Amino acid sequence: MIFNDNLYVGAVGVFLWGIGASLGFPVGRSVAGDNSNGAPERVAIVSTLEFLSSLVLIPLIGILSDSFGLVRSLIVVMIAVFISAILTPIVKNKV
Incomplete structure (x- = not known):
């Protein structure tokens, strides 16, 4: 969406x-409460982070x-999503 010039693909x-x-x-809140051990804290x-x-x-x-500009600010969001995707398996294995 960020690097696209086509209106339909962007939509x-x-x-x-x-x-x-x-x-x-x-989904994030549901996953946090899956395990009954420490579920309220998670x-x-x-919820606080959300x-x-x-x-x-x-x-x-x-x-x-x-x-x-809008495109550069959305690139920051894209970088944050990639970092989250990389860290999710690591954090999942620690919890």
Whole structure:
């Protein structure tokens, strides 16, 4: 979606991004509560991080977008997603 010039491909990218973002919140909380050992603490941590990210990161993307442009601010989001994808298996094995 970020590097695309085609309107239809970009629209599909926005749609898929929306689906992924809307599923992240409930799936993340559900996974945190899967194991009954320490589930309340994990759900509390995940919930705090989810709400904190929505309060801080969305305005931060807006500030970056005003300063550097929308495409560059979305590249920051893409880098964060890649880092998350790399760290997820490592963190999963530690918990």
